[in-house]
Amino acid sequence: MWALVAPAVLALSACSDEAQGEWSRIAMPEGASDRSEHIIDFWQWTWLAAILVGILTWGLILYAAFKFRRRSDDEVPVQTRYNLPMEILYTIAPVIVVLVFFKFVIDTQNEVDAASDQPDHVVKVVGQQWSWTFNYVDDPALGGSSEQDVCEDQTDAESATCVYNVGTPAEVPTMYLPVDETVRFELVSPDVVHSFWVPAFNYKLDVIPGRENAFEITPTREGTFVGRCAELCGTYHSRMLFNVEIVSAEEYEQHLRDLADAGNVGIALGGSEAITQDGLDAEEETEAGE
Ligand SMILES: [Cu+2]
Known part of the structure; x- marks a missing residue:
């Protein structure tokens, strides 16, 4: 059987350079x-x-x-x-x-x-049931200097240095990153354990409530990449998708300005009680009352 299958597999895989690279990378994404x-x-x-x-x-x-x-x-x-x-x-x-x-x-x-003391950008990633929020923290593209505590008081779109983008299960969010600049991801969760995974980074890291995991990378090529949650986190886990746009510094700055103009100013970390959903308490009470 292998005598038949092997040439077929090779013939199919030889279609593109990308597929050939996949063989040499043993199925790892580029x-x-x-x-x-x-x-x-x-x-x-x-x-x-x-x-x-x-x-x-x-x-x-x-x-x-x-x-x-x-x-x-x-x-x-x-x-x-x-x-x-x-x-x-x-x-x-x-x-x-x-x-x-x-x-x-x-x-x-x-x-x-490996992490540097002063990455060019800090993105605070919130994994919440069942989507992602990307906080660009005091970003230099908006004149900031990557200090976290300044985010909370910001309300004004003109002077904002902290902006965010909240996704929902119905609306897949997109994270923007400038190419060739270091970025630190700080991962937090208000509810359950998620896992932040961008296959093209060949890396994933758990997002754990009550704890801040962090890692640092430098995106090396422009393009659109997929991201997902890699930890079964509840009913709509499969909808915890996002996109990553690796773009030029100008496009990155423009995106952050657009977020500020849309009023997404400050920092959005999700409610600490986001796990409590409408109806759950009521049900428990009825059961207890019976
Ligand atoms: Cu998840």
């Missing part, structure tokens, strides 16, 4: 952030290491199975027990494999999680 290459490299080398270990293991299994298969003379091969060098080898070999993996995990993690 990166759009400066951290992507570290993760894709790690992914490729992990596969290579796993395949080499696999080939060695399958080879030994097949070798033993054929070499010592049952024969007509019914003779049992030499039984070796308590072979100390052998036992030391198969204890130490896996430990070495794990240690090597561990080193590369730590190295990659350090590259990916």
Whole structure:
């Protein structure tokens, strides 16, 4: 069957450069952030290491199975027990494999999680049931300096440096980012655990109530990318979609000005009791009363 399937798969995949790249990236999406290459490299080398270990293991299994298969003379091969060098080898070999993996995990993690003291932009991302809010915090494009506490008192569109964009399950929000400028995402949730995932960043991070997770990237190419929630978070989890527009600095500034003109000034973090939905309390009371 593989003889039939393999050429078909290859023929289909050879349609575009993008599909060919997908093969070499082993199904990882093409990166759009400066951290992507570290993760894709790690992914490729992990596969290579796993395949080499696999080939060695399958080879030994097949070798033993054929070499010592049952024969007509019914003779049992030499039984070796308590072979100390052998036992030391198969204890130490896996430990070495794990240690090597561990080193590369730590190295990659350090590259990916590296953060600067002063990123160019701060986007405070709120994951709420069931959509996203993007707060551009005291943004330099509007004359700000990335200080959080100044957002709360802002009301005036003219002088605003903090603007936001709230999505709903029916209206997918779009986050704008300027290309080649560092951005820190600060993730907060007013209700349950969500997960902020832009596949083109080759990275996702949980959004946890009562805790602020953060990570930093630099978008490396302009374009429109999809984003989604990667943590089952309730009935309309599947609608927790968003778009990411990576644009020039001018377009980014224009978008922020548009948000200010639309009156989206200040910071929108969602109610701390957003989990309480209309009707739930009433139902509980009736049940208790019965
Ligand atoms: Cu969610």
